[in-house]
Amino acid sequence: MELNQNNYENYLLLYIDNELTASERAAVELFLASNPKQADELKVLQGVKINPEHIEYTDKTSLYRFEEMNATLDPAFKKSLYKNSSNNAKLIDIKKIYWATGSIAAIALGIFFGIKTLSIQTDILQEQIVASIPQSTTKLPESNTNQTINTISIETKSSIVKSNIQSTSELSNKNLPINTSIARNDPALIPVDAVNVENKEKESIIASTPSSNTPLANNSIIEVEQKNEKEVFEEINTEDNDRIIHISNFEVDGDKFRGITRRLGAILKRNKSEKNK
Amino acid sequence: MTDIAYNNAVDQYADGVYRFIVKNIHQEEDARDIVQTAFEKLWVNRDTVDPLKIKSYLFTIAYHQMIDHIRKVKKYTTTDIYETTTIDPVYQPQHELRQTILKAIHELNPTQKSLILLKDYEGYNYQEIGEIMNLSESQVKVYIHRARLQLKEKLSHLQKASA
Known part of the structure; x- marks a missing residue:
């Protein structure tokens, strides 16, 4: 190898790319020692090279694979993963645990909504029963009327609570003409108002009023309406009810229930991240 | 190649492959996709890839993926980004x-x-x-x-x- 003014550039390029042997590198350095202009040119070419910079691929966890990793796990740890110590022991499959948890949750939800639907149907049945009660109460003695209608108010309470605010406001608005009509002892007006009332319980109670025209009965109806109205406002304005979750006949504290679900979620997430590791 | 060797390759070469691609195309998300594809192919062909040539295998796959990507980008852009x-x-x-x-x-x-x-x-x-x-x-x-x-x-x- 002999460097001269015609071929030196090629050797300089090979020099900066580390593509020369030790003897060739020595020959280039010897040439540059006696040719300062070419030595400056080498510096320029070295300036063209870029120094590596560190750029990290941040999502390495998405690239990892763990197919055979369990084969090399610590024996003590591996043993703890086995269900049985017998020969046919199998590794606990985390996916199976997830599926089991998921199916249990699905069954629980199914039961919850099933019971909820049944309880709603029971309420509807109660409403129908209540609607039929007033007719029978008209046959009772005068002294018992007050007590009977009070019983009706207890039975209808739950269904009235479920009615929305709009219907209750309509209910309260309708109270005035009904009460005034009763006060005037004008039974002809009462059924007309009763038809306009949307609430079924209200309708059923009012429907019973024409048959019992006694002042005592009218007074007791007014009391019933006042009680019902009072109950409605109490239920709606109580903020604590928002936190209560009804499961069948049980009332569960919503905050505690959410806390349990959050912890369960955290445990599942931790298992997943451990699996990924 | 075991999954341990594969995961070691991820630790050793993922940064380099990503840097090579992102410096070429200057699009981080596309570069990530290319790296992902390269390692997927390494995993699929782990039994046939020479353990001593894992790095060059990854760079080869990534390079060809990148060329395909550049061709696709060129199709949908009026100006050449490398002009x-x-x-x-x-x-x-x-x-x-x-x-x-x-x-x-x-x-x-x-x-x-x-x-x-x-x-x-x-x-x-x-x-x-x-x-x-x-x-x-x-x-x-x-x-x-x-x-x-x-x-x-x-x-x-x-x-x-x-x-």
């Missing part, structure tokens, strides 16, 4: 020499850029670069030398302009 443009020397301060070089490299054609990056960043020799890019050793040598001289011209032009 050579002149650097305006007025707005390039002297102390930002490194940025200037990087910009000058970015303006090289895709083949030259890949050659320079594989050489300077990864330290591959001409033969290995040829294997990755499916070129002969002499082609690699000629293309790299041409790219270096091109960069030198641009830099000397800038230095003269700023002086």
